[in-house]
Amino acid sequence: MPIAIAAPPQTGSESSNRSPFAIAQDGLAGLVDAAVQARRLEAMQAAMRVDVINLAVDYAMRSADAFTAPSLSPERRREVARRAVIAELATALRIPERTMTRLVSESWTLANQLPVTLAALRLGDIDESHARVVIDETGDVADGSVRARLDLELVERAATMTAASLRRAARRLRETLQAESLEERHAHALAERRIELEPARDGMAWLHLHLPASDALLIRNRLDRVAADVTGETGEVSAVADARTPDQLRADVARDLLLHGVPPIGEAFHVAAATVRPTVHVTVPVLTLLGLDDAPADLEGYGPIDPEMARRLAAQAPSFTRILTHPVSGTVLDVDRTTYRPPADLARWLRVRDETCRFPGCNRRAARCELDHTEGWADLGSTSFDNLAHLCPYHHHLKHESSWSVRHLEHGTLEWRSPAGRQYVTGPSVRIPARAAPDPTRTERPDPVDPARSRGGRPPKTPPF
Incomplete structure (x- = not known):
């Protein structure tokens, strides 16, 4: 059914006093809000499907005596009843039984193990792709309290993240919560390394390596x-x-x-x-490197890795760049610069901090992005970690050539404002703790207009039209 978007009535004086940008912004905001509501309805319908699938499977299994042969054992009857209702649903919905089996499993998991995720899906606060990330990242978590914590925290993060970003955050969060060490879990996973062939269309195929x-x-x-x-x-x-x-x-x-x-x-x-010598950055807490602690390290483009692998990479692999962090504060010293082009050490750290383009929802790797001064160099912005962020070429141009605007908040967090007036916040992959005291060696570029001007961010840009 088409959705009609009605603009609020305006008097002649109100209309004449408003700028073309304000009028256009209101119209665009209404259409974007409608798109958000449509996505919310899709999520609510997905939750309804979860509930109906669970009811159907539960009903079939409770009525197993009516749907299965009487010669079967009670346990076998329940198994056959479950298979029968999966085939029934797959046939009615015209989807493969294998897909229906996955949907039944996911529906049971949401209803019985992830109540917070299911509640958020029912309200439309998250969509089906976010819910699937939570299912995937909690599937092998045996500890019920850890799973409940992941259920709660991942739903909170999903409110401001794409599914791809949520998956990266989930990997890091689960490593901090699980009792079994990352090194032990990696050893078990390593035993499952393999190659898989997946047929594709038009005479093609995918070759997957699990290593x-x-x-x-x-x-x-x-x-x-x-x-x-x-x-x-x-x-x-x-x-x-x-x-x-x-x-x-x-x-x-x-x-x-x-x-x-x-x-x-x-x-x-x-x-x-x-x-060609490829380079990968591995961030290692210094006590882990010395063997005095087992805190996980962070592999750029992937996430947490076990301490033993981190020590091996840091000590033996010339293709990895070590970035050591302070054992207490985690801070990186001497980050402020007074030249336009960031020096190599600062650029390397920012690449690890950001990991991807910092535009909302963009997952292009930082290695293929450009470092952008949030507050322009020409506007007296400094070349420092709290005024630099990675943007892919597409979003770099969008920032400078449209009415999208951004300002730097604390700890590398960016706050974006869209043409429709909506606000989005993107956080760094690796958070930089605030410095406990000002750095006496830090120098500022003089501001001839206003010496007291804050460097915390750039003001919203004037629309280009």
């Missing part, structure tokens, strides 16, 4: 760097002229290495591949 995160990230980064070198994205002269896209190059290089041992596309390409 340690550190190996996976090094492989991906090596493919990224080789592809960038060939296409000239690194800013240097391309080693080999090639018309393929970076995605095609990464796939072809991986295929050739697995099939032939080398990428057979020319001598120059072999040289480029041999000289």
